Structure formats: structure tokens, C-alpha cells
Amino acid sequence: MKFDIPATTNPIDQLKVVGQPVDRIEGPLKTTGTAPYAYEHNVGPDTAYGYVVGAAIAKGRIASIDQSAAKAAPGVLGIVTAENAGKLEKGNFNTVKLLGGPNVDHYHQAIAVVVAGTFEQARAAAQLLRVNYERSPGRFDLAAEKDTAIKPKPGFGGPSDSSVGDFAGAFAAAPVQFEATYTTPDQSHAMMEPHASIAKWEGDKLTVWTSNQMIAWGVGDLSKTLGIPKENVRLISPYIGGGFGGKLFLRADALLAALAAREVRRPVKVALQRPLIMNNTTHRPATIQRIRLGATTDGKLTAIAHESWSGDQPGGQPETAVSQTRLLYAGEHRMTAMRLAVLDLPEGNAMRAPGEAPGMMALEIAIDEMAEKLGLDPVEFRIRNDTQVAPDNPAKPAASDPQSKALPEKHPSHPPFSQRQFVECLRLGAERFGWNQRDPKPAQAREGSWLRGIGVASAFRNNILMKSAARVRLDHRGTVTIETDMTDIGTGSYTIIAQTAAEMMGVPLKNVVVKLGDSQFPVSCGSGGQFGGNNSTSGVYAACAKLREAVAQKLGFDAQTAVFANGTVTANGRSVPLAQAADPSELVAEDGIEYGDLDKKYQQSTFGAHFVEVAVNAVTGETRVRRMLAVCAAGRILNPKTARSQVIGAMTMGVGAALMEDLVVDKRLGFFVNHDLAGYEVPVHADIPHQDVIFIDETDPISSPMKAKGVGELGICGVAAALANAVYNATGIRVRDYPITLDKLIDRLPPVA
Amino acid sequence: MKPFTFERARTPTEAASAAARHPGAKFIAGGTNLLDLMKLEIETPMHLIDVNGLGLDKIEATPDGGLRIGALVRNTDLAADARVRQDYAVLSRALLAGASGQLRNMATTAGNLLQRTRCPYFYDTNMPCNKRAPGSGCSAIGGFSRQHAVIGVSDACIATHPSDMAVALRVLDAVVETIRPDGSGRSIPIAELHRLPGDQPHIDTVLRAGEIITAVTLPKPVGGSQLYYKVRDRASFAFALVAVAAIIQQDGTGRVALGGVAHKPWRVEAAEAEMPKGAQAVVARLLAGAKPTEENAFKLKLVERVLTAMLADVRGGRV
Amino acid sequence: MDESEDLEMDRGEFELTRRDFVIATTAAVAIAMLPRAYGALPSPDTLSPTLMKVAFKVNGQPRELELDTRTTLLDALREHLKLTGTKKGCDHGQCGACTVLVNGRRMNSCLTLAAMQQGADITTIEGLGTPEHLHPLQAAFVKCDGFQCGYCTSGQICSAVAMMREIEAGIPSHATAVLTSRPELNEAEIRERMSGNICRCGAYSNIHEAIHEVAGRQV
Numbered sequence A: 001m002k003f004d005i006p007a008t009t010n011p012i013d014q015l016k017v018v019g020q021p022v023d024r025i026e027g028p029l030k031t032t033g034t035a036p037y038a039y040e041h042n043v044g045p046d047t048a049y050g051y052v053v054g055a056a057i058a059k060g061r062i063a064s065i066d067q068s069a070a071k072a073a074p075g076v077l078g079i080v081t082a083e084n085a086g087k088l089e090k091g092n093f094n095t096v097k098l099l100g101g102p103n104v105d106h107y108h109q110a111i112a113v114v115v116a117g118t119f120e121q122a123r124a125a126a127q128l129l130r131v132n133y134e135r136s137p138g139r140f141d142l143a144a145e146k147d148t149a150i151k152p153k154p155g156f157g158g159p160s161d162s163s164v165g166d167f168a169g170a171f172a173a174a175p176v177q178f179e180a181t182y183t184t185p186d187q188s189h190a191m192m193e194p195h196a197s198i199a200k201w202e203g204d205k206l207t208v209w210t211s212n213q214m215i216a217w218g219v220g221d222l223s224k225t226l227g228i229p230k231e232n233v234r235l236i237s238p239y240i241g242g243g244f245g246g247k248l249f250l251r252a253d254a255l256l257a258a259l260a261a262r263e264v265r266r267p268v269k270v271a272l273q274r275p276l277i278m279n280n281t282t283h284r285p286a287t288i289q290r291i292r293l294g295a296t297t298d299g300k301l302t303a304i305a306h307e308s309w310s311g312d313q314p315g316g317q318p319e320t321a322v323s324q325t326r327l328l329y330a331g332e333h334r335m336t337a338m339r340l341a342v343l344d345l346p347e348g349n350a351m352r353a354p355g356e357a358p359g360m361m362a363l364e365i366a367i368d369e370m371a372e373k374l375g376l377d378p379v380e381f382r383i384r385n386d387t388q389v390a391p392d393n394p395a396k397p398a399a400s401d402p403q404s405k406a407l408p409e410k411h412p413s414h415p416p417f418s419q420r421q422f423v424e425c426l427r428l429g430a431e432r433f434g435w436n437q438r439d440p441k442p443a444q445a446r447e448g449s450w451l452r453g454i455g456v457a458s459a460f461r462n463n464i465l466m467k468s469a470a471r472v473r474l475d476h477r478g479t480v481t482i483e484t485d486m487t488d489i490g491t492g493s494y495t496i497i498a499q500t501a502a503e504m505m506g507v508p509l510k511n512v513v514v515k516l517g518d519s520q521f522p523v524s525c526g527s528g529g530q531f532g533g534n535n536s537t538s539g540v541y542a543a544c545a546k547l548r549e550a551v552a553q554k555l556g557f558d559a560q561t562a563v564f565a566n567g568t569v570t571a572n573g574r575s576v577p578l579a580q581a582a583d584p585s586e587l588v589a590e591d592g593i594e595y596g597d598l599d600k601k602y603q604q605s606t607f608g609a610h611f612v613e614v615a616v617n618a619v620t621g622e623t624r625v626r627r628m629l630a631v632c633a634a635g636r637i638l639n640p641k642t643a644r645s646q647v648i649g650a651m652t653m654g655v656g657a658a659l660m661e662d663l664v665v666d667k668r669l670g671f672f673v674n675h676d677l678a679g680y681e682v683p684v685h686a687d688i689p690h691q692d693v694i695f696i697d698e699t700d701p702i703s704s705p706m707k708a709k710g711v712g713e714l715g716i717c718g719v720a721a722a723l724a725n726a727v728y729n730a731t732g733i734r735v736r737d738y739p740i741t742l743d744k745l746i747d748r749l750p751p752v753a
Numbered sequence B: 001m002k003p004f005t006f007e008r009a010r011t012p013t014e015a016a017s018a019a020a021r022h023p024g025a026k027f028i029a030g031g032t033n034l035l036d037l038m039k040l041e042i043e044t045p046m047h048l049i050d051v052n053g054l055g056l057d058k059i060e061a062t063p064d065g066g067l068r069i070g071a072l073v074r075n076t077d078l079a080a081d082a083r084v085r086q087d088y089a090v091l092s093r094a095l096l097a098g099a100s101g102q103l104r105n106m107a108t109t110a111g112n113l114l115q116r117t118r119c120p121y122f123y124d125t126n127m128p129c130n131k132r133a134p135g136s137g138c139s140a141i142g143g144f145s146r147q148h149a150v151i152g153v154s155d156a157c158i159a160t161h162p163s164d165m166a167v168a169l170r171v172l173d174a175v176v177e178t179i180r181p182d183g184s185g186r187s188i189p190i191a192e193l194h195r196l197p198g199d200q201p202h203i204d205t206v207l208r209a210g211e212i213i214t215a216v217t218l219p220k221p222v223g224g225s226q227l228y229y230k231v232r233d234r235a236s237f238a239f240a241l242v243a244v245a246a247i248i249q250q251d252g253t254g255r256v257a258l259g260g261v262a263h264k265p266w267r268v269e270a271a272e273a274e275m276p277k278g279a280q281a282v283v284a285r286l287l288a289g290a291k292p293t294e295e296n297a298f299k300l301k302l303v304e305r306v307l308t309a310m311l312a313d314v315r316g317g318r319v
Numbered sequence C: 001m002d003e004s005e006d007l008e009m010d011r012g013e014f015e016l017t018r019r020d021f022v023i024a025t026t027a028a029v030a031i032a033m034l035p036r037a038y039g040a041l042p043s044p045d046t047l048s049p050t051l052m053k054v055a056f057k058v059n060g061q062p063r064e065l066e067l068d069t070r071t072t073l074l075d076a077l078r079e080h081l082k083l084t085g086t087k088k089g090c091d092h093g094q095c096g097a098c099t100v101l102v103n104g105r106r107m108n109s110c111l112t113l114a115a116m117q118q119g120a121d122i123t124t125i126e127g128l129g130t131p132e133h134l135h136p137l138q139a140a141f142v143k144c145d146g147f148q149c150g151y152c153t154s155g156q157i158c159s160a161v162a163m164m165r166e167i168e169a170g171i172p173s174h175a176t177a178v179l180t181s182r183p184e185l186n187e188a189e190i191r192e193r194m195s196g197n198i199c200r201c202g203a204y205s206n207i208h209e210a211i212h213e214v215a216g217r218q219v
Helices: A027-031 A068-072 A119-126 A142-148 A167-173 A215-226 A252-264 A274-280 A356-374 A378-384 A422-433 A493-505 A532-555 A578-582 A640-659 A719-731 B012-021 B034-039 B075-080 B082-087 B089-096 B101-106 B109-114 B165-171 B279-286 B298-315 C012-018 C073-080 C136-144 C153-168 C187-193 C204-217
Strands: A048-054 A060-066 A076-081 A110-116 A130-135 A161-164 A176-184 A196-202 A205-210 A233-236 A268-271 A287-295 A301-312 A333-342 A445-447 A450-462 A468-474 A480-483 A512-515 A563-565 A568-571 A574-577 A587-595 A605-617 A623-633 A691-695 B005-008 B025-028 B047-050 B059-061 B067-070 B175-179 B185-189 B212-218 B225-231 B242-248 B254-259 C051-058 C061-068 C099-102 C105-108 C121-123
Touching: A027 C136, A027 C153, A048 A119, A048 A252, A048 A274, A060 A110, A068 A076, A076 A119, A076 A252, A110 A119, A110 A252, A119 C073, A142 A287, A142 A301, A142 A333, A167 A287, A167 A301, A167 A333, A176 A356, A196 A252, A205 A215, A205 A252, A215 A233, A215 A252, A252 A268, A287 A356, A301 A356, A356 A378, A356 A450, A356 A640, A356 A719, A378 A422, A378 A450, A422 A450, A422 A605, A422 A623, A422 A691, A450 A623, A450 A719, A468 A493, A468 A532, A468 A578, A480 A493, A493 A512, A493 A532, A532 A568, A532 A578, A532 A587, A568 A578, A574 A578, A605 A719, A623 A640, A623 A719, A640 A691, A640 A719, A640 C204, B012 B025, B012 B047, B012 B175, B012 B212, B025 B034, B059 B082, B067 B082, B075 B082, B075 B089, B075 B101, B075 B109, B082 B089, B089 B165, B089 B225, B089 B242, B101 C105, B101 C153, B109 B165, B109 B212, B165 B242, B165 B254, B225 B298, B242 B298, B254 B279, B279 B298, C061 C073, C073 C099, C099 C153, C105 C153, C136 C153, C136 C204, C153 C187, C153 C204, C187 C204
Parallel strands: A048 A268, A205 A233, A301 A333, A480 A512, A623 A691, B005 B047, B025 B047, C051 C121
Antiparallel strands: A048 A110, A060 A130, A076 A110, A161 A333, A176 A287, A196 A205, A196 A268, A287 A301, A445 A450, A450 A605, A468 A480, A468 A587, A563 A568, A568 A574, A605 A623, B059 B067, B067 B212, B175 B185, B175 B212, B225 B242, B242 B254, C051 C061, C099 C105, C099 C121
16 A cells, blocks of 8 residues: 555544553563563474673684683584684674674674573583684774764765754854753663574574564575575564664574574574673664754744764764754754764664654753753743744755655655644643743752752654555454564554554454564564554554455445444445455455655654653752653554553653663773673662653644554653753753763752751 | 582581582572672682571570671561661661662572672673782773772772671671681671772682681660661662761761772771761761772762761751 | 682682783784683583482472572573573573562572572462463553563562562561651552562553552552
8 A cells, every 4th residue: 555645534533442542462471471582482392502602802803712612511512603604794784793703893792602402501611612812902982083073974864964054154143152062871772681582494494583673674684694595584573572772683692593503403592691782782872962052032043053973883873863953943044963983882773762862862951051041931942943844854865866856846845744743742741740830040949858850851753654564364253363574572563453453344352363573474664763653553554454345345345435343344234244254265465555755745753842850869969750741742642551651661761861871981991891780770660750641632644544653762852851951950050961970960069968 | 600519508517517628619598699690600619508508597686685697687587677677777778778679588698798899890701800810900990980999999909899788787886707617606897807909809808718607796786876878870779889877876976887988898986986076077087098080089079978968867856 | 699708719820811911992912812711710520510409389380300500590490391481681680570489589580599499489470370360460560551572571570469568568678768667558669669670661650550559459
């Protein structure tokens, strides 16, 4: 189904099932421990265990590996290193090869997998490999490498630079100017389920049970890496214990399980041990961000500049931290720029809301600072600079795009937003949160030894369209079964897909079976970039629309006028049970959603506002969150219960980003030092208060037939800045380097009485 | 984890003599730190002696009005004991500020005392660490040292002792009782149990091969306001940046011990004489000679601020 | 938090490697270095695993296993008894995903050896309820959406069951305002006591509601 004109009324608009806060359909499995995750599939009693060895140096080469002791160890079945792995390509989505050797590209890059009959034997034998390294100097310090950073080629976040009007002139002429530099640290996804895979070969066919957000990407990169046809690779990933972008790509667990299983001729299971994960896999790269704002005295932004520096391995990508600044606020003269330095730290890549999450951490403090400079309320300042058209034009295709010559006349340089209820979010949030209780003068509210403050920040995240397909089956019992390689990483995919199918086919939710995460199913959008919900359900919509036609034809109805409801199909006074269409043989339909250029004619984004109350201990500088509210305008909310969970989860990760998360770089040795869950602190129960979420009533017919957009990443964008602004309101101390830990406050706290 | 043989001991003497018989043996009780380190091969015992069956899990009154805490009393049970809550509140508070509910159910009194540092370089066997591999160097010096010690450090090691419980025991003047393989016992004041790193940071305590802790005794209650404040980044389930254990009497005298600042629970009795003069005077002596790194110098100020607030709270009748 | 003592270490083998380590950032330095150079080196006579019989009850069923002494309770459950509801999140006691009840108390099953649980009575998530017959807390988690990816969920639920019993037994926590009085089952207590169970999806607010709902009815 091609979606190239805005949606009109369709069966989803009935909202009998879609839009309802139904419980997760896989909930009884997850709460009883019966949902199988990657390492838990029983693929045979001869399954062996692989244990990964990570490089002990950050950069250099392996001079030699003495395997004799490891090979002789009890239970050892085989060892795979670059020496005997055969020729391996690098996956399209991998910046750095997953199996190092002889060259070592980063600390804890996998250099071997040791396979044994038991986990205990494999782990012990892995310690017996004797590796001789030759260490080379590396570049590990972003601040030191900043001046060597270059203009990166256009990527997911658009071109590296944008410019509208004359920023320099307008900034110089602005009556009120503001400039500051902010830093965000490297962060780790730290999902609870370690990357894990079980690989099994049958002849030249490979099956991998794994934990992967993007099944088709995984198949593609595993087949490319191994040099075998895609058709010979099957990935199965029905349950995923969290990803947040860390499982978007083929990673070492899957590749090494496949190589190991080939080597020992048995199925092999591999889970990355927790202390290896943070340096072995990807992370959100640190940024240095410089923001300059110029405004009139009545608070109209006239000049906006946002520059960001980040680092990555050679061939890597920038953290696209300026993305939101191209779209969020009005302002006639503007520029953005991203620069990329080469670093020899582990590979940087996407983590929940890549670009916007760290970008908003900086921008939304800057906006707060400028509001204060102008003497304006920060909510009001944001409202004054609203825009209903894209002030920049990031959607402009790259020069290399073959369609680029045809596009300019068709697509406005300042496309309107498909929906932008940004001001509504701010106003409603301010009202519900009690924003008027805030004293604009900082450090005024004290309760005992706690300094109270509240803060606000905007939320912004683009809506991404991806094609997505599904297959739908109807059987003679009236059961509707959906098959798609879509994944559920905790987002609620199972449930909203079931709701979509139930709505489309007019059956109760219990009559829908959803099968996900298998590469034998039609290719979906996968889970990432908050695009999973809208696109995967749109693909299911398309497949169900096709099935409705097949049903109508089978039962002798006109597909356009037939009503599918309550398990029956009705038209012209005649009703037939839906199940009858699948008697005696099941009906199967397959289709997907593909998009035209509505995302070029319109800017599609999601909006929100975050409000946070904190208490800062006046003695110690410890910051604790008291209240949180997010107001989101993100198209139709397909399931308010699971969508709300996405948002509170993102808010929680935002608290981590604000207060504690920091992969600390040892700039001498070139690695993330605090590489486990004790050293890399993420929020625990005690850090998180009750959280409120309000969804603005919105449908976006320009986005998809579901009229939905994404919300799971919108929820993190701006949270940390709202918190930083609340800390400022509480203490009068402006911290521009995340995380906001007490050592950055303590010198400026009031004296202890 | 290296293979090991395993036995369950029934009496303390049996455990101690088993340890003497098996070179490279270790006692295991809660296991929460030893197994953690064995998985990384930072600890590589060839023989484990399970001491959970020794019956050392009672808390009993002593003739002089104190308490004798069995070495195997779990952290949860010690914190929950009515006598401890009533008379040694600083100990309850310290225990409850540590680890998680699950870990406190497993961890024992003796094991808590003997836990090793959480220095991330100690935990990463690819990195030089004098505590793990004597003579290899200290990666934390000049590296990531925000959590590390500010006083009692050496050129060889700036690790901290991670226990909260031990800080409270220090301020309570606890005594550690042990049994040696020959059946003889000794009493070690808590102040003397843990060592400073010096040039042998791999040696954490004064215990000798095969010596096993059987109990910790507390002298009779000293009253006062018993306070424990643990400063940390996240609100729970985190190691201390700084912890302050204090017992403050109505007359303004008192005791104070610190966690998170040294290789052992840190207390300087002479500094306590300054208590009536205020926190600044106490801390000036308590942390005299401190050698913080650029990253952890904030701990000095933090200690002083926390102690100042504690004294003010006691003066103001708020605690 | 072990009963170990640290004086028996004889680590002369490090003599071989310490001189080779150079912290170098500016110049290429060739070093010879063993991957575990700074851990203990093996002695070949200690490499054979020791097998040991252990018997305990799991979810009411007597189970007897012959295991490598190195096997944790967690791996015994997951890999030997195929009770994979108990999750391995970190294997180092840092996340709580492996929480089970041992003789009624919650523990991190990754940090205890199976051999140490001889005779124990162990309850895992599978022992609390089934998809068809959910335990009240499991049902409350579904209703309140107290999970997302589901990986920490077994540990959260086992932990919560035991946590409510701990409050009932009068065991204090860091959040207990007055040590000498009985703790209440309030918001601050629940949040503090559940802090050993990390949920990276960030379902805390909903988990709290699920616990509160059950606690309100029956503890």
C-alpha cells in the first residue's frame, strides 16, 4: 500500500480497540518468566557455550596468541580468532569490525571466542589465552581532538551544516545576546538483557536466536560478514530484553556464536558478559556543544546557532545533536554545524533519540538561560518563538540523491509541520504542574536542608517513516494471525499490532495472534528511532486491508462497503461470520506500507514539554527528583497504557542522563573505566518519583493511515535539561557539563548553618 | 573462575584447620564479593570452605552490657535486631545504607568487613593494579579517581574500603574475634583490623593465613545521637562518595568516623577532642595531611559540611 | 562480602610482566602482555573441574543435581533445570534480575553457588504463578504495566513478594524514619527496598503502583 495522500476516514477511526489502554498481550508470559529470550531457546542437548575474550588494549595489534593452555583445558571444543575465522567482511551498519585481530581498534573489541561443553569450562578456558599485544598511541580525548574535527558526510541526521539568512550579522546586531558551551558525556544503553545469541548450522543454513531490534538489518549484515547468501540466514528474536539502540545492529555475540558453531559443529550460545558490554558494543558519544542566541528585547529570537563536536572511530558518524535546533524555534537567521573527530574509543552509535537527546540537553538549558537574561518566563519565551513552518530545511535531499533535481519546485523550503501542538503542550503542562508557583528568582524555596526548584524544557523528536510489511492469516476458527519481523523491545509492539488487526478485522483482541521477530516473516520497519509503533502498525493495516478484500471476495461482498465487526462481515443487510471466509482453507494476505513524499511536503515531528521538580540537598548537593510531568503531542496514541510506559521510561533515562550517567574515559589507557552496572550508575527505584504523562488529543493523517507518530524517544528529549533548569531554580547554580553531580555544586552551595 | 574443591565446615576450628591444610583455600559465607571476584579471576581459590554451617549466627548480650555479633549474622538481621536499633542505631543505619535488600540478606558480618575495594581498575584484570597484582602499578593514580581515597593513601594505591558497616563499627569501638588453625583465638580492635595500603596494598587486613573471624563484639552502649549519613550520586544501591558516622552527646562531645575516604574506616580519636569547637576544627585534624586528587578533592569539603550539619541538627534537637 | 583473607597470596609470577606495562599515550610502545597478566596465572594441576552432588527443593519439587562446583544457583536454575524465568542481567549482583527466594528470603542467585544451597527451599518466578493462574502480584504487574522489555520483571516480582514480607516482619530500611518503630508500607519504603532491582526501561512508577495495589489488598 502506497501512502502518498493524507489519510481519510478508515476502519482504525472506530477506535473500538485501537486507542484503548489494553494490557500487554504478552504480559502473562513476561510476568511468569515464560517468555523466551535469546539465550533461553532450547535448541538441542549438544548446545555448547562460547565465552568472548575482549582486547586488553585500546589500540594496536596482536603480535601472537598462544592458545595451547586454553585448548588443553577441560571441556574445550574449539577457539575462534581472526586467524581461523575465515574471511570476514564488515557489516554495512558496523563502523568497526566485530572480531578484531591482528589489528585492535578499541578496548574490549572481541578477539576470540572460546567454546566448551559448559559455561564454567568456557569461562575458565577463556582466561588461559595468552595474547601478546603491540600497543599503539590512540586518540581518546574529545576536547583535545576537537580542533581536528572535520565536516562529516550527510547521514541519518541530514547534512552536517545548515544555514538560513545571515547568522553572524543578526547575532552581532541582536540587542540581547547569549553564548555558552555545554558538554554531554558518553552514555551506555545498559539494557538489562546482555547481547546474546544461539547459533545453529544445518548444512549451509544458519539459524540464530538472538536479541536484535532490526531483524532484516541483522540478516543482511550477518550474511555479508560471513559471505553467505541472505537466504541461508535466519534470525529469530521474539523477545528482547531492552535495546535502546544498542541492539540495532549485528554485534559480536551473534557473529561469534555463528563462527563458533561452525567451528565446533554444534549449536553454540554466547552472551556478552556484563563487564565487556560497555566497551565492546556501541554507546552514545559525548558532545561539546556551543550555542549562540540573539533576541530582541521583547524575546523574539533573531539569531540561532548551534554547533556540535563529537568523536567516533574512523568511518563513523557524528552525534547529530543539532537536529532539533533546525526545527524547534522560529528565528530568521540561523546556522548549525556538526563536526566529527576521530577517536579510538569504542564505536559510537545510536542510543535512544540519537541527536535530539543530547542536543536538547544543551539547547534547552540555553533557552532557559536566555529567558532569564531577557527577564521572561521560560514557558512564555518558548511560546513566543513558536513556528508553524520548518524554519530550516533539513529535509532538503542530499546532492547525491538522484531525485534531488526533481524536488525543489514540489517541496517548499519551509514546509509546514503536519501537526504542531507545541504551545498546547507547554500551556497545559504549566497549568497542571503548577508552574505559576515557581519563583523566577533562583534559590528561594527551602524546606529544611532541601532547596526546591522547578524547571521546564521543550520536547522535540522527528517522526521517521519507514516501509514495513506484514502477513496476516485468517483461519476457520476466526483467529487472525499476524506475522512480521517487527520486534518488541518493550515498546508494546505485540499489543498495538494485535489492536490494529482486531480493529481492522472486526474481531476481539483475544482472537488475534501476533508472531514477531523472525526473518521468515515479511520485513518490517523494526524497532528504532521511535518509528516502530506507527510504521509497523501501518504495515499491519495494509496487510489487513488486503485480507479484507480477500474476505469480501470470498464471501461475495463489496470490499469498500462491507463492515467488519463483532466477528462478522456485514453489507446490505447480510451478515456472515468472518471465519466462514477461511473455511475450509485459511486466507492469507501480505502487504506493507510504503510512503510517498508527504514527509517532504510536510515536516513531521513530535512535540512535548517536560516539567520537573527537584530538591537539592543544601548540605551535600545531592539532587533528588520530586515530581515529573510530560505533556506529549505525538499523533494518535495507539495504546495509552503502553505509550505512557514508553514516556515514563524515557523520563527515567532522562533522569539518569541528568544526574548520574557518565561513561568515564581514561584518556591515557583509552577505555570506559566504569564498565559495569555498579560503576555506571543508572536510576534505581529510589531515584524516581511518581511520573505523570498527558497526551494531547491529536491525530496526524499526514503521517500514516494509523494517524500516529512515535513517542518513545520524545519522552527523553528535554528531560535532562528540565532537570538542570530545576537545579538552577533551586540553587542558582548553572551546571553546563552533564551529569549534574554534587561535586559540581558543592563549592557554590550556601554555607551550612 | 578456576576450578576448586568444596567442603562444608561444621565448627570454626574445623574451618580454620581446613584452611591451613589447603593452600589457596578461602572461606565462603555470603559469597557476594568473593564469587563476584572469582568470576573475574581476581580471586582464584583452589579450595572453598563453606562456613555457613558454623552456627555463628547469633547476637548475644555480653556480661559487660555489650553485644556479641556472630560472624555469620546476615546484614539484614543485624540491622533489624531490636537491641542494635535501640542502642547502636549508627550500626543499623550504616547497614541499611549499604547494598540492596537482596545483598543484605546474603552478606554476613565478617564478610562485610573483609570485602575488597570497588576500585574499577582493581576489577579490570587488564589494568595494572598493585592491590590485585603487586608491583604492576596503580592505574587510579592519574586516572579516574573520583571515588578514591583522599587520606592514608600511598604511591602504590588510592583505593577505598567500600563497607558502610565497618565505619559504624569503627565509631562504636567494636572488637573482632578470630580463631586460628591451631585453635587459639585473638581479639583485634576494629581500628587495627584493616591496613593502610603503604607499599603492600594487596594486603587488606592483619588476619593471617587460615584465621577466621568468629564474632564482632560491641562495648556497652554509649548513648548519644547516632547518625550515619551516606553521600552518593544515586539515591540507593550505590557505594559512598563519603559516609559520616557520628555519635554526638548532648554536651557536644562525640565521635566521628568516615567511609569512602580511605583504605580503611577513617577515625582519628584525637580529632574528636575538637568536637565542642565545631566541625571545622574536627575535620582539620581528622583529615590533616589529606592528599586528594583533583577529581576527589570535593570529598574534604563534603565531610566538613555533613559533620557541620550533623552537629547543628543535634544542637537544634532535630535528630 | 566474603570470608576471605588476603595474606596467602604468592604472586611472584607478576615479576614477568610488571616491567612491561607502560601507560603510553604519545609514542608507540611495543609491549608483551598477557591478557590476564594482572590476574592470577593458572597452575595446570588445578584445572580439572570438581563435580559435586547437591539437592534442594525448587518450587516445591525436590531436585538433585551433580554439578561443577563453580555452578552458581542462577546457572543451575537456568542451564541445568531449564528454569529460565530467572534472568542473568549482570552475573555480579549489580542488577537484581536473578532475584529468587531462598528459604523465603530474596537473594541474588548469581552470587551464591548451587553447592551452598544444599537442602534449601527455593522459589523462582515459575513457582509463584503461571500464565493461566497468575499470582496477584503478577496480575498487578500486567494491569499496571509494571514492565516493558520484561527482562528484569521476574526479579522485580520475586523481590517485591519478599519485600512485603520483610516489612510485615518489621525489618527496617534506609527509608524508615524512626528505627525503633515498625516500618510502614509506604511509597518511600517501597522505592528504597526495591532499589536492588534495576529496570532500565524505567517502569519504576508503574511497578510501584502494582506493588501498592497488591499491598493494599493483602500483604
